[in-house]
Amino acid sequence: MPEGDTVRRACAQLEHHLAGQPLTVAELRWPTLAGTDLRGTTVVTVAAYGKHLLIRLDNGWTLHTHLRMDGRWAFVAPSGPSKVRYSPQTRVVLGTSEWLAVGLSLGMLDLVRTRDEHTLIAHLGPDIMADDFDAEEAITRLRAFSGTIGVALLDQTNLAGIGTFWAAEGLFVRRLDPWRPAGEVTADQLDALISWTRRTMLAALTTPIQTSTGVSAPGRNSYVHGRHRQACRRCGTPIAVAQIGPPTKERPMFHCPRCQGVARD
Ligand SMILES: [Zn+2]
Structure with a gap:
């Protein structure tokens, strides 16, 4: 996407x-x-x-x-x-x-x-790729969201520009459970998540293909996204995927059950 x-x-x-x-x-x-x-x-x-x-x-x-x-x-x-x-x-x-x-x-x-x-x-949240990106406003909107952090990141009215690839990658890197209520994620955790995601998305502008790992080779350009059942690059646990979001608006969320403490798997 x-x-x-x-x-x-x-x-x-x-x-x-x-x-x-x-x-x-x-x-x-x-x-x-x-x-x-x-x-x-x-x-x-x-x-x-x-x-x-x-x-x-x-x-x-x-x-x-x-x-x-x-x-x-x-x-x-x-x-x-x-x-x-x-x-x-x-x-x-x-x-x-x-x-x-x-x-x-x-x-x-x-x-x-x-x-x-x-x-x-007008309805969109701060654009994560913008030069004048307002991280504080994005954090405020994310924390006020009544749903999981995974869905909050995909909701363009909180923060514009993130889809399933970058949501999954950022949550993995920051060891956050995508199904945790957004309001329970601390402002510091969100700040670290957003700043990693923004920095890595900006770096990906200059690489031949979209990459979160810094490697542009297909199959090695992500930590969890698109890697169902493959070994976690950090702990070796098989990467899992499950649908996230309300019925009819569900999207696939790749994650490492162990690194991200996802109990549902
Ligand atoms: Zn892992």
Whole structure:
């Protein structure tokens, strides 16, 4: 699932490939945007907040997208293979004379006035990837959450940008039980958890693949996430996975039952 670091990568790539030149291609394959023509406008900047991407245009409008569960952006030369452009998963194609940016399986696409962007993100907690990240505010929101710490971290209204990968990795590194009530985790524990997660997510921006261990090789890039039944890197216990969250909103939470003191296993 795309998380804050993945969204930041997409943000930088979109700006690099599109900004500064008029759009010659703008196909919006989204029911509410049918008939909208953005050709001739120019991408000024691309911003990210949590898992939201904001593509700002020089006509005062922002194209807002969200990667949701498995969205991604691909970049191809206009003269290159057209397979990705015409994929059934393609929701948007933005292009200049040099590049086509293709948004696949996006979970959200809409146009808002740039001056109204704040209405899209007003409900979110502090963005963990932001330069001016407010850790204190995030800790206050997490501790006030009535649920487990695992769910609190995934709830974007407490803290924006964390998904199942980073929640599982941070809780393991800080030896916290994902099923512990959020209000029972101390402010110091949350501070250490958030600062490790933020630091490691920022470091992951410069590595070839998402990694929490510092190793970019597939299979070695995580401590617990995606490692069901494999030996814990710390104690050797088989890594477990269980669903966390309310019915219909459950998500997989990988963990080491021993290191994290998870009694339910
Ligand atoms: Zn362990």
